[in-house]
Amino acid sequence: MTPATLARSDETLPGRPHAPSPQSRAGGADRPLVIGLVNNMPDAALSATEAQFHRLIQTAAGEREVRLKLFSIPEIPRSEAARDSMAVRYASTETLPSAGVDALIVTGAEPLAADLHDEPYWPSLAALVDWAEDHTVSTVWSCLAAHAAVLHLDGIRRRPLPVKCSGVFAIERTARHPLLKDAVRPLLVPHSRLNALDEHDLAAAGYKIVSRSAEIGVDMFVRKGSSLFVFFQGHPEYDADSLMMEYRRDLRRFLRGERAIHPGVPVGYFDAETERALAALAGKAMSHPQPSILLECSRILAAGPPQGRWMASTVQLYRNWLNLVNAGVAARLTA
Numbered sequence: 001m002t003p004a005t006l007a008r009s010d011e012t013l014p015g016r017p018h019a020p021s022p023q024s025r026a027g028g029a030d031r032p033l034v035i036g037l038v039n040n041m042p043d044a045a046l047s048a049t050e051a052q053f054h055r056l057i058q059t060a061a062g063e064r065e066v067r068l069k070l071f072s073i074p075e076i077p078r079s080e081a082a083r084d085s086m087a088v089r090y091a092s093t094e095t096l097p098s099a100g101v102d103a104l105i106v107t108g109a110e111p112l113a114a115d116l117h118d119e120p121y122w123p124s125l126a127a128l129v130d131w132a133e134d135h136t137v138s139t140v141w142s143c144l145a146a147h148a149a150v151l152h153l154d155g156i157r158r159r160p161l162p163v164k165c166s167g168v169f170a171i172e173r174t175a176r177h178p179l180l181k182d183a184v185r186p187l188l189v190p191h192s193r194l195n196a197l198d199e200h201d202l203a204a205a206g207y208k209i210v211s212r213s214a215e216i217g218v219d220m221f222v223r224k225g226s227s228l229f230v231f232f233q234g235h236p237e238y239d240a241d242s243l244m245m246e247y248r249r250d251l252r253r254f255l256r257g258e259r260a261i262h263p264g265v266p267v268g269y270f271d272a273e274t275e276r277a278l279a280a281l282a283g284k285a286m287s288h289p290q291p292s293i294l295l296e297c298s299r300i301l302a303a304g305p306p307q308g309r310w311m312a313s314t315v316q317l318y319r320n321w322l323n324l325v326n327a328g329v330a331a332r333l334t335a
Helices: 043-061 080-086 093-098 122-135 144-154 199-204 242-255 272-287 292-303 311-334
Strands: 010-013 033-038 066-072 103-106 138-142 159-170 188-196 208-213 217-224 228-232
Touching: 033 043, 033 311, 043 066, 043 080, 043 242, 043 311, 066 093, 093 122, 103 122, 122 144, 138 144, 138 311, 144 228, 159 242, 188 217, 188 242, 188 311, 199 208, 199 217, 228 311, 242 272, 242 292, 272 292
Parallel strands: 033 066, 033 103, 103 138, 138 228
Antiparallel strands: 010 066, 159 188, 208 217, 217 228
């Protein structure tokens, strides 16, 4: 499935051959589930993010019919070309009250300010958090969106990391929750972030930590109010090559002098031979940065493309989430 398949802001995703679990039909709604994707990613990652979630929701849906609607926050900085392209596929989040969505997925964004309150889209994102609490069965908040949501809800501030957290990490379950029903083992999740939320701050505010890693801290946590809010510090939706593309982007920025620190090789992501080659290249780039380094990096990456070892667990996670949404819709229809 390519980005071009998301040609409209309202698309029904056909079911795929998969035996649905009892929760997916028993007591569920007869109509399609309507999921809104609020895509806040920068222009360069916008289409890839659409495609990631499109494939993920389609695969996780099984035989269930799901309708995907695309939304954007108007204040997210965009190029004119991106806005023109989005005009035929996206609706503004201002139209959500009349969109009939059952649940939302809200992506992160590339941070422009040290304090999230200073981001140009902060008022709209804060309003989205409030609206989702009262008008969705469940909402998934991804990475920066998760940080923004807990800041707005409970004043919990993220903390900058000494170095970027990037890689694929083994995650341990810390609480029983339907989201991890039949979870694939080992539970692997990609992370890519410059900031982190403190586990003690979250627990003190009443959030339930569902999964974590001794190496990188909190992975997934939830808050049950009028809506089930699911928060990811990681990116379980990432494609196999997403971290690789980010690493190459960060290296390009370093070589151009746009960032002061050479990017670290994503942890637990490449094979050993690729890791050794990239480590050797990093030494060369730090001592003699020059454009040819990027070409050499591309050759190394092409020789050892990473595998998406986390994808099976991600599909199961989102299958469980859709089951919860389905059950929540059914409960509201019969209330």
